[in-house]
Amino acid sequence: MIHFDQVSLQYPSTRTLALSRVTTEVARGEFVYLIGHSGAGKSSFMSLLLKRALPTEGEVRVAGEPLNRYRGGRVSVLRRRMGIIFQENMLLPQLTAYQNVAFALRVTEAPRVSSLGTWNERVGTALRLVGLEHKRAALPRQLSQGEQQRVAIARAVVGAPALLLADEPTGNLDPENSRDVLRVLERVNESGTTVLVATHARELVESRRHRTLTLRRGELVRDDAEGGYEL
Amino acid sequence: MSLLHALSEHLQSALASMRANLTAVLSTLTTITLTLLVLGAVLLAGQNLNRTLAGLERQVEVAAFLEPGADGPALLKHAEGMAGVAQAELLSPEQVLAEMTRDYPYTAEAAQLAGNPFPATLRLRVTSVDQTRVVAAAAGMLRGVESVEFGAGYVDQALGTLRTLRAAGGLLIGLLLGGTLFSILNAVQVSMYARRGEINVMRLLGARRSFVQGPHLIEGLLLGLGGAALAGIILLPVAGLLSARAAELVPALPLLQGTGPLLTLWLQLAALGAGVGLLGGWLASGRYLRELE
Numbered sequence: 251m252i253h254f255d256q257v258s259l260q261y262p263s264t265r266t267l268a269l270s271r272v273t274t275e276v277a278r279g280e281f282v283y284l285i286g287h288s289g290a291g292k293s294s295f296m297s298l299l300l301k302r303a304l305p306t307e308g309e310v311r312v313a314g315e316p317l318n319r320y321r322g323g324r325v326s327v328l329r330r331r332m333g334i335i336f337q338e339n340m341l342l343p344q345l346t347a348y349q350n351v352a353f354a355l356r357v358t359e360a361p362r363v364s365s366l367g368t369w370n371e372r373v374g375t376a377l378r379l380v381g382l383e384h385k386r387a388a389l390p391r392q393l394s395q396g397e398q399q400r401v402a403i404a405r406a407v408v409g410a411p412a413l414l415l416a417d418e419p420t421g422n423l424d425p426e427n428s429r430d431v432l433r434v435l436e437r438v439n440e441s442g443t444t445v446l447v448a449t450h451a452r453e454l455v456e457s458r459r460h461r462t463l464t465l466r467r468g469e470l471v472r473d474d475a476e477g478g479y480e481l
Numbered sequence: 482m483s484l485l486h487a488l489s490e491h492l493q494s495a496l497a498s499m500r501a502n503l504t505a506v507l508s509t510l511t512t513i514t515l516t517l518l519v520l521g522a523v524l525l526a527g528q529n530l531n532r533t534l535a536g537l538e539r540q541v542e543v544a545a546f547l548e549p550g551a552d553g554p555a556l557l558k559h560a561e562g563m564a565g566v567a568q569a570e571l572l573s574p575e576q577v578l579a580e581m582t583r584d585y586p587y588t589a590e591a592a593q594l595a596g597n598p599f600p601a602t603l604r605l606r607v608t609s610v611d612q613t614r615v616v617a618a619a620a621g622m623l624r625g626v627e628s629v630e631f632g633a634g635y636v637d638q639a640l641g642t643l644r645t646l647r648a649a650g651g652l653l654i655g656l657l658l659g660g661t662l663f664s665i666l667n668a669v670q671v672s673m674y675a676r677r678g679e680i681n682v683m684r685l686l687g688a689r690r691s692f693v694q695g696p697h698l699i700e701g702l703l704l705g706l707g708g709a710a711l712a713g714i715i716l717l718p719v720a721g722l723l724s725a726r727a728a729e730l731v732p733a734l735p736l737l738q739g740t741g742p743l744l745t746l747w748l749q750l751a752a753l754g755a756g757v758g759l760l761g762g763w764l765a766s767g768r769y770l771r772e773l774e
């Protein structure tokens with residue numbers, strides 16, 4: 251699903267080498283943690299996948315396609331195939347939970363009816379997946395931080411992406427909400443979506459073990475199939 | 482999604498965003514209205530000026546004095562076919578004398594003493610003032626033409642004034658359109674900035690560029706059209722009154738009259754407003770998105 255081949259990323263503005271000769275692969279259907287200290291390059295790894303940054307060296311491929319094929323307007327095609335969540339949930343404050351999820355369908359101009367169901371059905375399914383069908387009419391400020399993050403996950407997966415990227419998804423959450431969010435991400439993974447979670451939350455990585463990639467100052471230093479938190 | 486559906490969605494989105502930035506929208510609309518008002522006045526003045534000049538142009542003549550014994554009718558035929566000549570007329574010496582006597586009665590006495598001094602004359606009307614020199618030169622080359630005369634000073638002055646006025650008008654129109662464009666650029670930037678959170682999320686979710694830009698194209702269009710409509714509502718009655726009044730005072734001025742030309746002007750303003758509005762919306766939203774990448 252994801253291929254990094256000798257990928258380096260140096261930000262031109264600061265000349266910071268954020269990633270250095272990273273080579274790795276994530277197969278379809280995997281659940282993978284990406285861990286490392288702050289500044290280790292986790293977000294940069296995600297940025298390359300989203301084409302928010304371009305590698306200075308090496309090649310990044312998603313589903314077999316080199317990302318440099320996605321130029322200009324095609325970047326939106328790439329992003330539609332991925333779900334994204336960040337530490338900040340970026341929900342639109344004036345929209346209800348339901349509307350926030352439907353927003354993803356609206357702005358990507360998804361067909362009103364498709365093999366995946368009507369918009370209404372798809373939003374309902376996504377909200378059920380994150381356990382918030384009963385809060386569909388709530389505005390973000392009427393939800394807890396954990397619930398807001400789960401709405402953001404529903405918004406990320408309503409377009410049925412093959413890949414879900416989560417950058418510090420529990421960064422703003424207490425342990426209990428963090429576990430809820432992680433369980434939701436696992437459920438998304440069980441439905442067939444490849445999930446990549448960047449985090450530096452030790453409890454999380456140790457409580458629910460999955461393959462773990464460890465970055466240190468831009469270098470990929472560990473790849474544990476069994477998981478484990480060691481920086 | 483059908484085109485109509487997408488359009489109505491963009492329109493709703495544009496209206497919502499304009500409602501949210503009402504102060505900015507009203508200030509932009511005022512600026513655009515005033516700018517287009519001046520633009521409309523300049524266009525109107527330009528049209529009237531052109532009509533007046535065209536009237537004057539039609540009165541510019543080149544006189545070619547023929548040698549004694551020249552074949553007048555043949556020269557007339559030839560002159561009628563020359564480039565830049567709108568109309569040609571052959572006057573016999575007697576006709577010239579009669580005209581001169583009418584304008585300057587003492588000429589008659591002089592003619593009685595010394596005989597008719599006037600040669601047969603070809604009188605040429607030019608198609609436009611700037612053709613005068615060309616026509617005069619060509620007529621002067623004809624065999625049987627003794628000499629040529631035209632109001633050189635008058636023609637050159639008219640041409641100079643005409644060129645200056647046209648250049649000034651063009652510059653003014655350019656500046657006014659530029660002003661309108663900048664107001665719209667600014668307004669669209671403000672409204673995109675106001676919904677930057679939403680736009681950011683849209684881009685990350687994979688919205689197409691055109692989907693994000695659509696409402697702002699419509700916003701620019703509405704601002705341009707709205708400004709043109711308001712400018713027309715103010716300008717048209719005033720222009721109508723003024724030209725009616727001017728026609729009473731100076732009936733000889735060939736001013737535009739009636740509602741037809743004024744409505745045409747309004748349409749022109751609307752087309753300019755719409756064009757500049759779309760362009761502004763497109764440029765501003767495109768630039769904003771490029772900066773976001």
Ligand SMILES: Nc1ncnc2c1ncn2[C@@H]1O[C@H](COP(=O)(O)OP(=O)(O)O)[C@@H](O)[C@H]1O
Pocket residue numbers: 261263264266267268286287288289290291292293294295
């Ligand atoms: N847009 C940017 N421009 C310049 N330097 C950046 C940018 N983003 C991140 N960096 C630098 O790159 C390095 C890796 O950052 P990041 O990928 O955000 O790490 P992490 O997500 O693991 O905390 C850091 O040194 C950071 O300062």
Ligand SMILES: [Mg+2]
Pocket residue numbers: 289292293294417418
């Ligand atoms: Mg980070």
